[in-house]
Amino acid sequence: MQPSKEKLLEMLRTMLLTRCFEDKLMELCQIPGKVPGMMILCTGQEAVASGVCAALEQDDVIIPNHRSHGHLLAKGADPGEVMAECFGKITGCNKGKSGTLHIAVPEVNALCTTTVVGGGIPIAAGTAFAQKYTSRKSITVCFFGDGAADEGSFHEALNLASLWDLPVIFVCENNLYAGAQRHEEHTRIRDIADRAAAYAMPGEVVDGNDAGAVYAATVRARERALAGLGPTLIECKTYRCRGHGESDHQVYQPREEIEAWKEKCPLPRLRGEMLAQGLMTHEELDRLEEEIRKTVEEAVRFAEESPYPDVAEAFTDVYV
C-alpha cells in the first residue's frame, strides 16, 4: 500500500525530528558532563523507524533496541521526556534510571527497550503472545540490528513466533555493521531476510532508506499478523552514517562507503520526492523544519532545567 499524503508527512516529520534531535545530542555530548553515557544514534537509518511506525496504531507495541531514539520519536514519545532521560533527569521517561540505552515509553507502547543485543526478540514474541491470547486487535514490532540476527535469541524467538502464529513483525535494521564488524564479517548470508525460511516464515528485503517502501511492507505484514497468519521478518537495508557511539571514529568504515550512503540519505530523498510530487511546498517544508527545531530546543531546555533525581530515587521501582 502506498502511503497517503498524511502518512508521508508524518514520516517526514518524524525523520526530521529524529535527525534534529540526534544532531543536537551529538553536539551536547561533546560538552563534558552534559549528557552522560554512550551516544548510540540512528543517523541515516531514520526511514526505518518512521516507515514502520507510520503503519502502526497507538495500541501496537514496539520493542526498541539500543539504537532507539528514532523508534521512540516515531511512535510518538515526547521529545522533552526522551531528552531528559538522556540527560539522566527525573523528568525523563524513566526518571533518569535508564539513560539513552534502554528508554522505554509505555505511554506510547514502546516497551522493554533493551541494550542486550537480541534481547528484545523473545520479549516481542511474549508481547505478541499476549495480544493473541487476549484477542487484541494489535500487533508487536521488534526492532533489532543485523548483528542481533546472529544471537541465539533471534533463532529461538522466530521459531516460537512462527510455530504459534504470533502477531509480530521482526524488523531487522541492517545498517551493514555490528559494532566494528561489517556484515560479511559476521555472517555468510547476504540477506538476513532469508533466515525467515528457517522458520517457515515470510521474509522480505526492503530498501531501508525508502520510508514509503518500509511503510508499505509493514502494512502488509501487519495485516498478515492481524489476520492470524503469523509473523514476518522484514530486513531493511540501510547504513549507519555515524560511528557505533560518539567515541567511534569510524576508522573501519571506508570513506567512500560513508559518502556513497550519505548520497542515499533517506531525509533528502523523501523531502525531494514530496517536493517534486507537489505534496509540499518549500515554504511548508521550511515551516516544518523550523517547528521541529523549536521542538528540539524546547526539549533540550526542558532537560537542562529539570533536576536530577534525588538519591532516594535509587531505591524505588526495583519492586512493585
Added chain:
Amino acid sequence: MQPSKEKLLEMLRTMLLTRCFEDKLMELCQIPGKVPGMMILCTGQEAVASGVCAALEQDDVIIPNHRSHGHLLAKGADPGEVMAECFGKITGCNKGKSGTLHIAVPEVNALCTTTVVGGGIPIAAGTAFAQKYTSRKSITVCFFGDGAADEGSFHEALNLASLWDLPVIFVCENNLYAGAQRHEEHTRIRDIADRAAAYAMPGEVVDGNDAGAVYAATVRARERALAGLGPTLIECKTYRCRGHGESDHQVYQPREEIEAWKEKCPLPRLRGEMLAQGLMTHEELDRLEEEIRKTVEEAVRFAEESPYPDVAEAFTDVYV
C-alpha cells in the same frame, strides 16, 4: 560414495552391538538399584551413528549428546567401559562420575558429551576450529536431535562455523520427537536441513534408517570439510522407537506410527540387504550376532564385577 563390503560389515556390527547393548541396559534398568539414572536409548536410530562413524577416521572428533551409546560404540569405545560407566563403576569411561547421560571417551575422540540439549553444537565449532588452526587432517562431527535445532546454540554455532569455514559436520538426528513434542509441535519447518541456508551452508536430508546413505553423505561432507570448504548440515530422518527414557510409556506416540517405523528398522534392513546381495551368509550373520551377544555379556559382567568408586574419588578431577 557407496560403502565397501568392509564398511557395510562394520556398520552392521556397530548397529547390532548398539542394539544388543541397549536391549540389555533396558532389561537391567528394570532391576531396582542396578543401573541408576535415566536410560536414554537410541533404538531405531542406530544407522545414523553407525553410518556416520564408518565414514570417519580415528582422529576425527565426535561430540555426542544425551542419546550417545550408539555414537560411542560406533566410534570404537570399549563396551565394557561404557557399560561400567552406566552402572556408575570406577572402571567406567569416566570413573562413574558421568553416568549414561554424558559419557565421553577421549581415547576414541568422543569428546565433551553433553546432556544439555544443543550444548554440543558450539563446542563442535570449537574443536573444529582447533583442527583448522593446527592444520590437522581431521574433522568434527556433532550429533544432536531435532529438538536441539530449536536452541539458540544451534544458530550461533552454525553461523560461526560457516563464517570461518570450519571443518565440521552437523548431524541432526531427527527422530520425530523432542521429548514428548512431535516435530510439528516444536517447529514449523518440515526439513531441519533447510536451516542450513540461513548460514549459507549446504544442507542435506538423508534417510537416517539407511546406514549406507548416511555413510555416503558423511563421506561427501567430510571431504568438503577437509578441502577447507566448510561445514555441512545433514538431517537424518529416523525414529525413536522407545520412549524418551525408560519410564516414558510413549502414550503420545501413535501405536501405528511406532509399528510403521519398526517396519523400517535399520537393522533388518541392512542385514537383509547384505544377505540379499550375498555380502554375508546366514551363518556368518549368526556368528556375528553370537559374538556381539558375548561382547555385551562380557561388558555386563565387567560392569557388575567392578567396584563403585571410593568416596574420595568425588573430589578428584574437578581441577587439573
Added chain:
Amino acid sequence: MQQLTMGQAVNQALREEMLRDFNVFIAGEGVGVSIHDNPLMPTAGLLKDFGPERVKDTPVSEAAIAGLAVGSSVMGLRPVVEIMFNPFVTIASDMIVNHAAKLRYLSGGKSTFPLVVRMKSGAGFGAGCQHSHNLEAWMAHCPGLKVVMPGTPADAKGLLKSAIRDDNPVVFIEDMMLYFIPGPVPEEEYTIPIGKADVKRVGSDVSIVSWSKMVGVALKGAQILAENGVDAEVVDLRTLLPLDRETLLTSVRKTGRLVVLHEATRTGGFAGEICAIVAEDALNSLKAPFRRVTGPDIPVPFSPPLERFYIPDENNLVEAVLGIM
C-alpha cells in the same frame, strides 16, 4: 487434611490460580504433553482441563520461554513458565536477570512483570551434574527478583499462589525429591506470604537455618540432636529473596548458635549471606562459631555412592551441631 506430595500441591496451586484468573497461563517443555505420564508431576492433567491455549508446550528454547514470560507479563498476563532443570536456567538467565529483574527499574516503574519461573532442582536422581546443580544463590543475588524455595507441600501450594499473584518476577524452585513425599495440605483456599520464614521446630540451643528439601533433613537432624540432649530450632527460610531477617536474627539471638544447611555447593552458596547477616547484626549473642553444612565444592557426581555422599544428610548436620555445642 489432605495428604499431597509437592508435585500435587503445585498442581493444585496452578489449577486454582488458572481457574481464578484467565490471565494465568503456563508454558514450558512438556508442561502439556509430557514424557512423564505420572500424576505426581506438577503439570499433570492441566492440558486436559485448560486446553492448549493456556497450557503451552514449547520448543526446547529456554531463552524464548523466559522471553515469553517477560513479554506476556508486561502486557498484563501472569505467565508461569517452567525451566525443566535448574542448570538450564543458565540459558534463560539473560532473560530473567537482565530483563525480568531490571526492566521495571529501567522503565522508571512504569512497567511491571508479574511472572513466575518454576524450576526443578536437587540431586538424588542419578542424573549427574548437568541436571543437578542448585543455583538459587545466583538468583538471590539479583535485585528485582524474588526467590522462593519451599520445603513442604503446604508451603509450596501457598507460596506458589502468592507468587502467581505477585506483581514482581518470582523464581520458584522445587526440589524434585519432594515431588514424591506426601504431607498435609489444607483443603481450604489459602496463601502464604512471600518473604516470611517459618520456624518449623522451636528450640533453644542452636538455630538450624535451611530451605527446600534440606528442611526435612534439618528436622530429622533435630530429632537425633534431641535424643542427644540438644534442643535445635529449625528455621525454614522458604523465601531467599526478600529474606526474613527478623525471624533469622530472633532465632540466632535466642540460641546463640548458627548452622546453615543447604544442598548447593559451599563456596559462594547462600549460606554465606545468612552468616554475614548474623555476623553483622547478632555477633554479641553468639556462643560458638558458625557452621555450614552443604554440598561439597564439586559437580554432583553420578555414581550412587558419590551422589549420596554429595547430598548433605542428617548425620553431617548432627556432627556439625555437636561440634559447636
Added chain:
Amino acid sequence: MQQLTMGQAVNQALREEMLRDFNVFIAGEGVGVSIHDNPLMPTAGLLKDFGPERVKDTPVSEAAIAGLAVGSSVMGLRPVVEIMFNPFVTIASDMIVNHAAKLRYLSGGKSTFPLVVRMKSGAGFGAGCQHSHNLEAWMAHCPGLKVVMPGTPADAKGLLKSAIRDDNPVVFIEDMMLYFIPGPVPEEEYTIPIGKADVKRVGSDVSIVSWSKMVGVALKGAQILAENGVDAEVVDLRTLLPLDRETLLTSVRKTGRLVVLHEATRTGGFAGEICAIVAEDALNSLKAPFRRVTGPDIPVPFSPPLERFYIPDENNLVEAVLGIM
C-alpha cells in the same frame, strides 16, 4: 618501572603469551577491529601484530564464543575469549558453567579445558544496569572454575599470564575504570600465582578485604582512617576461587575486625563467603561485628548522581570501619 594502565597491562600479557605459545589465540566481539580506536583498550594492536588467524573477531554470539573456547581448549589450544560486559555472561553461562567447569569432571579427568574468559565489569560509565552488573559471585559459586579479579595493572598482567598457562578454565574479570589509571608494572617477565591474596597495606586494627577496583577505594579509605588513628590492613583477594583462606584468616585473627568491600550488590554477594569463613574459623579472635560495604540491592542506575551513589566509596568504607572501632 614502566607505568601502565590495566588495559595496557592486559595487552602486554596477551602479547607475551601469544608470542610464547602458538596455541594461545584470542576471540570475541571486536577484539580485532574495534569501535574503540583507543590504545588503552586491552586488545588494541593485536590484530595488526598477530593477524586474523589468531585474533578472531566473532559475530555477536556469546554462547558460540564460549563454546569456541570449550571446544578449542579440549583440543589443546589455549583460547582467551572476551565477553564484552559482565551481564552478557548470562548468555554464555551455560557454556561456562555447565560445560567448561564440568566437562573435565564428567570425563573422569580425561579432558582438560585450559581456557580463559575475560570480561569487563564495573559501574561508572553511565551505561546502566544491563552493562554494569558485577556477577563475580555467580562464577565463584561454580566448582571447576577459577575466578580472578585483579585490582592493579601489575597484578592483572601477572595473573592473566598465569590464567593463560593454567590448565583449568579461568574467568578473568577486569574493571573498566582501571583501564584508564596507570600504575607500576615490572619490565621483566613475571607471573603471579592464582589463588594467592596480597596484603596491599599492613595494619593492625581492622582487616579490609576487597578485590578489583575496590582495592583502590580500600587504600584511599585506609589513608583517611590512618589520619583518624585507625591502622587498617587491606587484603586484596585477587582470586576469588580458589580463595586464599590462609591470608584472610591470618589478617582477621590479627586485627579482630572484618570489613568486606565490593562493588557488587550486597545480598548474595561474595562478601557473604568471606564472612562465613571468618565466622567459622576465626570467631574467637573477633572484637566487633562484621561490616559489608557494597553496592546497594538495586540495579545500577544511569543518572549520574544515582550511579555515583551506587558505587561504594572511601567515605562509605571509613564510616563502616569507624562504626565498629
